[in-house]
Amino acid sequence: MSRATGPDRRINPYRDDIAAAYLRGEVKAGRFVDGEDRQVKLPCVPLLQRPDADAPMDTQLLFGENFRAYEEKGGFAWGQSAHDDYVGYVDAKALAPHPYKPSHVVAALRTFVYPRADLKSRPATPLALNAKVKVVGAKGDFSEIERGGWVFTAHLAPVDAFVRDFVSVAEEHLGAPYLWGGRESTGVDCSGLVQASLERAGISSLRDTDMQEATLGERLPEPIDFTTLARGDLVFWKGHVGIMVDAERMIHASGFQMRVVVERLDIAMARISRVAGHVTTIRRLPRR
Incomplete structure (x- = not known):
């Protein structure tokens, strides 16, 4: 996008009334704020074009991904994904304060968070490929994760372990x-x-x-x-x-x-x- 029209709004958090502090001097806005880091606590959350549950979805945020919130109003947080810089509105209830530092990612196409380290216990939460978790314990074939629950260990990979293909x-x-x-x-x-x-x-x-x-x-x-x-x-x-x-x-x-x-x-x-x-x-x- 040309400088005449400003930085790409899809990946630069600014509106006429508010913008990220790091964009000061690059864009015009009523006020500039530092924002607050939060973390997705639900399996998958839509990132919306407007603060409206029926608004079009531009992309999704996955469990454990961070989101820098610059404004919270009417039940929605407006901000930027730390994963790929995408900007939009998220249901504020889907975000948790005080993000943990992930130790592992989900390496299987999908997995579950179980209430106990038992494959016969009823899973409460599905997790998608690339969801981020912090492992805090282990029991048998399962890993205990921050914020509660157990994930089958073989479905996880350290955050710095990647596939070649x-x-x-x-x-x-x-x-x-x-x-x-x-x-x-x-x-x-x-x-x-x-x-x-x-x-x-x-x-x-x-x-x-x-x-x-x-x-x-x-x-x-x-x-x-x-x-x-x-x-x-x-x-x-x-x-x-x-x-x-x-x-x-x-x-x-x-x-x-x-x-x-x-x-x-x-x-x-x-x-x-x-x-x-x-x-x-x-x-x-x-x-x-």
Whole structure:
């Protein structure tokens, strides 16, 4: 976004009446505040465009992720995700004060928080891939986590332990339903699938497709030689992205099939071109 229109409001917390203190001198606002760090205490929380339960969802916040709240009013906190800088409104009741420092993340597609270290006890809370927890104890096959409950230890990984192949993480989502703004396996969109998969590989990613296209990896030369594509290449259209699983097939969260699918790139290109135009870029991440 040009300086004439100011920083991108999606990832810079400012409005006419209030802004983050770190934006002082860059934007105009009625007042500047430092904000307060809070932490998501529910499994998954929508980040909304407006302080209204019926407002469109831009993205989601997962259990254990931090959120810097700059304002709380009418039951909603307005602020910024510490995960990917996205700005929006969150139900204030979903946030806890005094965030803990996570020690582990959920490494399985989904898991549960149990009331006891017993797989036969009735689980109270589902957790998604990449949810953040702090392990405070262990018993048998389970880990006790901060704020109560037990998680199957094999479903967790230390925060600094990553997978090598992010495409394999995307493939675990095969068949997951499409959800605009979704970041986890009960509902995920195209850029959310890319972001979640890269996170498990230790690669930070912004949220929306245009942001990812501008920042991830290196752009392949044009005109694009589609015969040279490889596993892990990111294929971008205006408003859409997919991940190559090999030289010919792509996995993506498809709004046409309304689920995560693997299909031949040439077939997807022919269909998507009728809605979003032709492929805009191919981005290649560093090989690991």
